Amino acid sequence: MIWEVFRQKKAGDYHTHCGNVHAPDRDMALLFAEVQHGRRMPTNSLWVVPKDEIGEVDTEDVAFGGTTDKSYRWAMTYNFEAAAEEVAASESEQSEAEQQRRSVVEGDD
Template sequence: MIWEVFRQKKAGDYHTHCGNVHAPDREMALLFAEIQHGRRMPTNSLWVVPQREIGEVDTEDVAFGGTTDKSYRWAMTYQFEAAAEEVAESEDEQAEAERQRRAVVDGDD
């Protein structure tokens, strides 16, 4: 029987799939997973699951997100160039104002 193994590196992290083990029962699968996948890298915990118990839903089974345009959620659709120019202009204006304030204070007016 094949058992899939998921490893958590440190407490609070997500478990990620790290491989599988072949074992006749749960106790042996846990032991094999610990030996093969738990000792090689820092490990907080392991999940060992029978492969036949893992279900999958893919794009052929269901339309994830539907057909609604949600491109506004990703920053790649925004125009940053104009905003960057405004920031640069504002910084230049602030620097010029600071130079003028210093000139007035120093009496160079």
């Protein structure tokens, strides 16, 4: 029987798949998993699951993320050229106003 092994590196981390072991029962699978997958790297815990008990849902079975159109969340058609022109004009006006203030303060007028 094939058993899939999931390893948790440290407490609080997710368990990640690290391989499998061949064993006749759960106790032997736990022992083999400890020897093959738990001693080579830092390990907090191991999960050992019969391969036949693992189910799968893929994109052919279900549309992940829902079917609602949420394209409005991404600004893909935003026209920034008009805004850039407005910013450039504003910077120009601010620069001219600053020059006028300096000339008044320095008494050039």
